[in-house]
Amino acid sequence: MRRWSLDARAGRLPQLSRTLTLRKRVSLWATSIVATAMIVASLGLLFGLRNSMWSNLDGTAAQRVTDVASLVQHHQLPTRIPSNGGDADVVEVMDSTGRVLASSDDDIQPGMPSRFPHPLPAVVTAGHATTLPSLTIGDRGDFRVVARPARVDGRPATIVAAASLRQAESALSTLATALAIGAPALTLLVAWTVSRTAGRTLRPVETLRRQATDIGATDLNRRLDLPPVRDEVHALAVTLNEMLARLDEASAAQRRFVADAAHELRSPLTAIRAQLEVVAAYPDPRRDPLVAAELLEDALRLNDLVEDLLALARSENPASRRPDTVVDLDEVVLAEVQRQRRLTSTCIDARQVSAGRVRGEQDALRRVVRNLLDNARRHAVDQVQVALGVRGDLVELTVSDDGSGIPAAYRAHVFERFTRLDEARSREAGGSGLGLAIVGKVVSAHGGAASAEEDPPPAKGGLGGARLVVHLPLAHARDGT
Helix, strand or coil: CHHHHHHHHHHHHHHHHHHCCHHHHHHHHHHHHHHHHHHHHHHHHHHHHHHHHHHHHHHHHHHHHHHHHHHHHCCCCCCECCCCCCCCEEEEEEECCCEEEEECCCCCCCCCECCCCCCCCHHHHCCCCEEEEEECCCCCEEEEEEEEEEEECCEEEEEEEEEECHHHHHHHHHHHHHHHHHHHHHHHHHHHHHHHHHHHHHHHHHHHHHHHHHCCCCCCCCCCCCCCCCCHHHHHHHHHHHHHHHHHHHHHHHHHHHHHHHHHHHHHHHHHHHHHHHHHHCCCCCCHHHHHHHHHHHHHHHHHHHHHHHHHHHHCCCCCCCCCEEEEHHHHHHHHHHHHHHHCCCEEEEEEECCCEEEECHHHHHHHHHHHHHHHHHHCCCEEEEEEEEECCEEEEEEEECCCCCCHHHCCCCCCCCCCCHHHCCHHHHCCCCHHHHHHHHHHHCCCEEEEEECCCHHHCCCCCEEEEEEEEEHHHHHCC
């Protein structure tokens, strides 16, 4: 049960961190890092200072042992070893039974039992400096002890020197107290400073957020105020303004599309309604079949317009995934050419159609070819020319006609929705204005590009009218084979 509760609390920790504001998270992380650094630095300082002081005391004790060993070697060892200037340090020479032979402590007389532990710890007799706690020598307390074996008057003895740790421990205690008070105070100061700094830094972001919240779908023309300082927040504001501009443009395009679609749908619906009202009000057996034929033609035109609108909507849907299959575009072109020849007496020349394989959706590519041929057939006088071939890593499809051509000012707009040239304003000649828009969208979705050009004159092998060109990636080029 306790294990479950611990796991539950551990699971709530990430949730808690997600509820904190950015300012609090920055302050928390910065404070945690500073606190960790302060703890590590404090411990490093304490241990470093302790080791340094221990090393100095060990050196002092070792030097005292060396000095006494020199006296023993020269048979000049007195019973009272000269002090080094205080009661803090003690040096003794003891025999193998623990009796004092000579000492620097006035309270210890020769022949008395030594106040050092007997026998000495093995680590001390091995020559290593060691801390022995709670000794009763000198001013009592903890000592750093160094020992060396010797022979006095031919008998085994031990020279022991001890350096008191009282002053060192007092200094370390004072430093630890200062760090225990100063480190948290400094950490709190850093936390306050980071919090204030983060708040001032994020204030422009909060201003941008409030302004962005006030912008609705109906006022996308508004823009965010740019901060005066050209920093990352300024770059963010510029990016958001650019995004708002794109959204405003897309919204305006959508509104234009809806208005244009409504206008285009209203005309055939109005014509159908008017004719039906006449038929209903004034029945005429001789006229009604003719009216029915006209109604059927208007209904077909309305159906084509709705189909074009649906196709355009599907081509602009980024969520739709197109089949990625290899399509023999030449077969699609030749099939559509045969279909167009059954609909018109215009000569359609397809002798320049050669092999061209692309990847994509066959039905969408068939609609591209059909719309290009429909457009050329409506504007041609006598002849339409279709060509298909491979140009490097691209498949190039061109459809030309011998009509009046496309003025240079309109060539960049013919692939936009509801675009009609001045000489083709009527819906009978100019269509719905969606065919080439569908071509542009579908070709773009397949990774290609569509453009309008001027066809060369007949003297140079062309037809002299409009020339629509589509480039699509070659299937083998995309596969890397």
